Amino acid sequence: MNAPNFGDIVLATAADHNLVVQPRMGVSRPDVMRRELLATRTARAHTVGTITLDSYTRVGDHESARAALASGVDLNGYPIVDHSDAVTRRVLDGVCTPDFQMEYCSSSLTTTILMSAPVVPSVLSGMCWPPRSRFEP
Amino acid sequence: MDDSYSGVGELHLVVTSVSSDSHTWNLVYLQLLLEEMGHDVTNLGACVPEALLVDRCRDISPDLVVMSSVNGHGWTDGARAVRALHAVPELAQTPAIIGGKLSIDGLHGTELRESLLDAGFDEVFADDARPEALADYLATVRRRQAV
Numbered sequence: 001m002n003a004p005n006f007g008d009i010v011l012a013t014a015a016d017h018n019l020v021v022q023p024r025m026g027v028s029r030p031d032v033m034r035r036e037l038l039a040t041r042t043a044r045a046h047t048v049g050t051i052t053l054d055s056y057t058r059v060g061d062h063e064s065a066r067a068a069l070a071s072g073v074d075l076n077g078y079p080i081v082d083h084s085d086a087v088t089r090r091v092l093d094g095v096c097t098p099d100f101q102m103e104y105c106s107s108s109l110t111t112t113i114l115m116s117a118p119v120v121p122s123v124l125s126g127m128c129w130p131p132r133s134r135f136e137p
Numbered sequence: 138m139d140d141s142y143s144g145v146g147e148l149h150l151v152v153t154s155v156s157s158d159s160h161t162w163n164l165v166y167l168q169l170l171l172e173e174m175g176h177d178v179t180n181l182g183a184c185v186p187e188a189l190l191v192d193r194c195r196d197i198s199p200d201l202v203v204m205s206s207v208n209g210h211g212w213t214d215g216a217r218a219v220r221a222l223h224a225v226p227e228l229a230q231t232p233a234i235i236g237g238k239l240s241i242d243g244l245h246g247t248e249l250r251e252s253l254l255d256a257g258f259d260e261v262f263a264d265d266a267r268p269e270a271l272a273d274y275l276a277t278v279r280r281r282q283a284v
Contacts, residue, residue: 026209026241055157055208059184064157068213074241076209 006048006101013046022048022103028068028075030083034091041100049095052077052105080104148200148279153181153190155214158206163237167205174272187221194228201278202233207264211239212249216256223257232278236262236271 013020023040027033037049054077056065065079080088096102152167154160161183168180179197181190194202202222204215215235223229235258240249250261260274 055159055210058159059157061157064213073213076241 006103009046009048009099009101018046020048021045022050024052024105025050026052026054026077028054028078030087030091033078034095037091037095037102041095041097047100049100049102050105051080051102054079057081147175147177148275148282149177149179149197151179151181151190151194151197151199151202153185153202153204153218154183155204155206155211155218156184156186157210157214158208159183160207163205163207167203170268170271171203171275174275176275185218187218190218191221191225191228194222194231195225198227199231200282201275202231204233204235204258205237206235207238209238209241211235211237212253215239215258216253219253219257232259234258234260234262234274236264236266238264 010020021043023036025033025036025040027036033051037051040047040049054065054075056062056068056075057077057079062079062082065075065082067073068075069079069082092102150171152164152171154164164180164182168178171178179193179199181193190202202219204211204218206215219233219235222231222233235253239253239261253261262270
């Protein structure tokens with residue numbers, strides 16, 4: 001990806017006295033995820049797209065994530081480990097442009113999660129959610 | 138301390154979230170509210186696996202388990218947790234209630250409520266429930282105990 005650095009875009013936008021808007025985007029269905037990313041990209045604002053991981057993926061409860069996908073139950077984020085690589089590649093195909101950056105957002109970006117991400121986003125953030133009390137120091 | 142809830146306290150309550158929910162503000166708020174009502178609270182915190190909930194409740198023998206979740210997974214995680222709780226013979230009769238933002242769409246339909254009651258909860262509180270509703274429920278628990 002030859003897009004400008006995420007931080008550079010934020011700094012340049014701030015220097016112009018504008019805000020960068022990043023919707024939370026807690027979406028589990030691939031078609032909805034793609035639709036909302038494209039809608040975010042075309043919004044009349046300086047936007048950043050987000051794939052917020054679901055809570056089951058964050059705590060490593062992949063059994064529950066897979067059960068939800070199998071039964072059509074929506075999750076509070078995108079189960080990037082349990083959607084296939086092909087599915088996620090289709091979600092992200094052509095989404096990122098030089099002016100539109102992506103972030104994977106979770107309080108816990110474990111090695112398992114990162115190794116499962118088929119497309120490397122501009123930024124990996126572990127700072128979107130505040131405090132974790134049990135599993136995360 | 139606000140004494141508007143005085144006289145309904147003295148229960149030992151376990152406050153807990155569900156296994157996938159890492160939010161803590163709701164648990165802190167609940168603990169303060171319930172203590173203000175005069176109850177003893179053991180707060181198990183966020184992301185509580187079912188096995189931990191069961192183990193702690195075995196140790197504590199609470200009068201009531203108060204489950205709170207705001208990440209949208211409460212109606213599935215909560216059902217699993219209360220089934221695990223009641224599967225233990227000595228906890229089979231332990232009452233449990235749940236409240237918060239329990240589904241992804243933010244709705245609290247009849248189906249959601251019925252599914253949680255079927256799973257074993259004694260009461261389900263929508264995210265717009267007022268503290269007085271919780272106080273009233275706890276008063277009924279205390280009256281049942283007094284009989």
